[in-house]
Amino acid sequence: MAFVQAQLYNPAIPIEDRQQALDRAFSDPGLPAAHPTSSFWLRSPHPEIAQAQSTELPSEAEVVIIGSGVTGTSIARTLLKSRKPAKGTKPRPAVVILEARDVCSGATGRNGGHILETAEEFADLEALHGLEAAKKAMRFRMAHLQEIIKAADEYGLTEESQVRKVQFVSVYFDEKGWKEALSRLQRLKECMPDETVEWRAYEREDIPKEFCLPRARGIVAGPAGAIWPYRFVTGILAHLRREFPQDLVIEANTPVTAIRDVTPEVKTSLRYYIETTRGIIRARHVVYCTNAHVGHLVPGLRGRIYPIRGQMSAQTPGSKFRNQGTEHSWIFNYDRGFDYLTQLPRSDAGEMMMFGGGFAQGEGGGIADFGISADSELSLYADIHLSGALSAVFGRENWGSVPGPSVEKMWTGNMGFSADGFPWVGQLPVSLTKRGQKQEGQGAEWISAAFSGEGMVLAWLCGKALGTMLLAYDDELLETESADLSWFPEQMLVTEKRVKESVLPRDVNGISSSL
DSSP states (O other): OOOHGGGOHHHHHOOOHHHHHHHHHHHOOSOOOOSSOOOOSSSOOOOTTTTTTOOOOOSSSEEEEESSSSSHHHHHHHHHHHSSSOSSSOOOOOOEEEOOSSTTTTTGGTTTEOOOOTTHHHHHHHHHHHHHHHHHHHHHHHHHHHHHHHHHHHHOOOOTTTTTEEEEEEEEEEEEHHOOOOHHHHHHHEEETTTTTOEEEEEESSOGGGGOOOTEEEEEEEEEEEEEEHHHHHHHHHHHHHHHTTTEEEEEEEOOEEEOOOOOOOOOOOOEEEEEEOOOOOEEEEEEEEEHHHHHHOOBBTEEEEEEEEEEEEOOOOOOOOOTTTTTTEEEOOOEEEEEEEEOOOSTTTEEEEEEETTTGGGGGGGGGGTOOOSOOOHHHHHHHHHHHHHHHOHHHHHHHOSOEEEEEEEEEEHHHHHSSSSSSEOHHHHHHOOOOTTTTOOOEEEEEEEEEEEGGHHHHHHHHHHHHHHHTTTTTTTGOOOOOOTTTTTGOOHHHHHHOOOOOOSSGGSSOOO
């Protein structure tokens, strides 16, 4: 998603529009919108989890996780399954998950359902961080496909969440883009031959006719996955709540309005006051999984993590289009930007084309969606693009007609983007929180956020890593065998150096003309 931040460098966009985008990136993203657009994925709310809420808000917790998407769920699962057994009977739950709206109604319940790594940025990672770091980052991202499939199988959610392995088809329509893609693929296969055995390139004359892509110049294909993300997350949360009835509490429709630290004179292990619209919870640890909204509660992260509005749709396939939901997912690469697509396998939910993107076709080449955290409105120009693209891409002769309206749902979601392109995972320093240093026996503040539109190949294992870090930090919770983090890319860790260096410029005039 480097294209998104590159718009700040685009001289074709008026400087005042780019400055306004920067101003939004440094502004308070606020709480999630009270009346969001309607996502197709949320069409059947989970009966136990969607609006889960205690009669009274717990007054205390060991760990409070703010956010109930894939990241928060992964962290909760890691903490609950890997922590030490509690000594005696504690009156407070181990984990409380707070969600501003219905559970999993944010970014995870609005994304494209793609578990996809195209390795487009491998060469850039190598140039900036070295070959070994680039390979480690790619292995981390690629591991998500099997990790998510494994988790779905563990909880019996494979069929319900429609998790499946497919072949991604990354399509290029112009000569220049195709030649660059071939060069990137060649370098990736040279450096990671074992991991890319299934990856291949199709020249125009080699593209199978059953792909139905008559205008493609070339295709890169490889292993990927697709999933109904809302069902995956809510299904796991339901299982965890049954497995750990005393230790997991889920509170939907409970926005967090502020975080306060106890005064230094107070000797307590419950260091934080989490203020919500339903009352206050005192907690030992606070974990921010609020992605695009994190700057609301941690102002120090504004400009380091910033929101981007994205758009998704659920569309009826043309009458001539063969269902490929168990075979393929797609990326369509244009001269500016790209779109992404999965198709649902045949089920009672239909054979919908889950089609997203259109950022570059949005207002001002997408700059109008830069810094927008609300998911309550559609982008008109993205709507126009997404509503008409599929028949052109697949060829009208392959698409056919659509009885009735072609678009069943069109919605927006917000993504947390990182100024340096990496997620932020780890303990938050005082320089960001402006809250006091830890005293003996006290907890800390943590974050796992900023997946830059690629959460399905970053968020699950970032959550696992963050949970492991928290357990290793807190000697009251640690299971020593669970503390290995050698597999986690260090570029994703929160450090003071990164706090100083990884931030957008405040003035558009300070932006270099090159990336």
